Amino acid sequence: MIDTTRPLQPPTKQPLWGRRLLTMHAWSTYVFLYAPIVLLVVFSFTKDTFGVRWTGFTLDWYIKLFNDQRMMTATFNTLWVATISTILSTILGTLLALGMERYRFRGRDGLDALLYMPIVIPEIVMALALLAFFSFSFGIIQALTGVTLRMNIWTVIVSHVAFCISFVTVVVRASLKGFDVRLEEAAADLGADTRTIFWRITLPLILPGVIGGALLAFTLSLDDFIISFFTVGPGTNLLPIEVYGRVKRAITPSINAISTIMLAVSMLLVFLSQFMQRRADER
């Protein structure tokens, strides 16, 4: 998505003081961006029971975390939600991207607009709409069939898929832009059927884009707080919601520790996605 190519012409006539000023500004901005994160990591290893100052090194908070049943269940649930919603939204999003990029049809512009809606709409509006929807439709189902449905981990998964589809579609569509359709035509001329063409030609070529989309979906689902908060029933615990609940009560070194782990996972995902994008760009 981001262009890392060189600028058209490196600027030469910029006055020296201007560049110095820009450099100083950039450095202070990076300090502003990273100081809080770095301190968070540092304070996850401090002996201080309030977790806000350095009083010596310890791994106690991490050990405590792994023995914290609530936190572990929440983590497991969150990973489960992210995995299932990533798989579903990647499949649906990739199919949509193929349909949108390969075909011209009536209603394409309308569908284009619909696909962008979940990206631009304020998350809280989508969240409360889903809550209203589940409550409303569960009420109807109960009235019609007598079956009582409750919001649980599956309502969260369904909701996450609904907002991840659009993001996956955007990323996969971008990777389809430079696709050489003649490769598929050549395969068809050589007698390959549609299925073979998809699995042997199309998918391998767009795979970096698909994986990029999947990583984005995974990150979005893993980090999502607002939509999860509205669509999870009272019985299910998710990591961002558990962390939010604890943060509201007090700052503790355990929260520093779980935050540090979440940070590390995010960084890993950035590395992976950048790596996939590099590979896509090289082609």
Add this chain to the structure above:
Amino acid sequence: MAMVPSIEAPPDQTQRRNRSLLGLLAPGVLWLLVFFVLPLLIVIVYSFATNGPTGKVIWSFNLDSYRLLLTKDLYYNAYIRSFVMGVETTLICALIGYPLALHMVMAPPARRTVLLFLILIPFWTNFLVRTYAWMLLLSNNGIINSVLVAVGIGKQMLFPSEGAVLVGLVYGSLPFMVLPLYASLSRFDFTLMEAGSDLGASIVQRFLRIMLPLTAPGLVAGSVLVFIPTVGQFVVSDLLGGAKVDMLGNLLQRLFTRSNPPNWPLGSALALVFMALLTIVVVLYFRSTTEEDR
């Protein structure tokens, strides 16, 4: 949805093409219709319904919720505060982000990759974690207060406060401003600046007349990416503002999940008016910036 082929093709081929197109689009479109469009329509229905005494929705339709929105200061103030905070955050992000993106673009390629990467990490990091990091910094016994004590100013109550919310919002949204600006600036032809300079334009003139108009699309995209989530958020104002800083998101959250009793019709009306106002603001903004281009 009717699928009409744009190229003339034999009938059986057209049929096969339509079937495969349907197979590609139908699952995703269906999902979005049921779990995105339908929920929004249901919110519209709820906004005209009546809230019962225990918070149970009664299906008799009227305009009471909308009337309540117009008459109570609480809601009016939340709208004003949310939009003002949104504008402030967007402006600060633009002022910090533009020079930063410029610095990134002007850096040598290897360094640029690192600089970009350093923006991407906070971009992908959990919003909650990043907000929490500021709670640590600003807390009563936190680093900033230790410094303040050390230099003799003494301990300050740094959060919850509106200032803390603003810092948290800028911190959370900055990468969303920098990335589109970076994309825009990396396509900018810097020889134009030299041409301007050769023709005698001052650096301020060159920036305002050449660089800014040509990178406006990045600025517009960044502003929208910062503004919309900021106006609707409730996590930052909840954690860093306490009960002092009530934004729309906080009201919506309470009306739907917490308040005793809840009021879904009112919350729905609040959300719909919010969406309408947001659309107006964003459209006006787009219009004003595209006119400047001409």
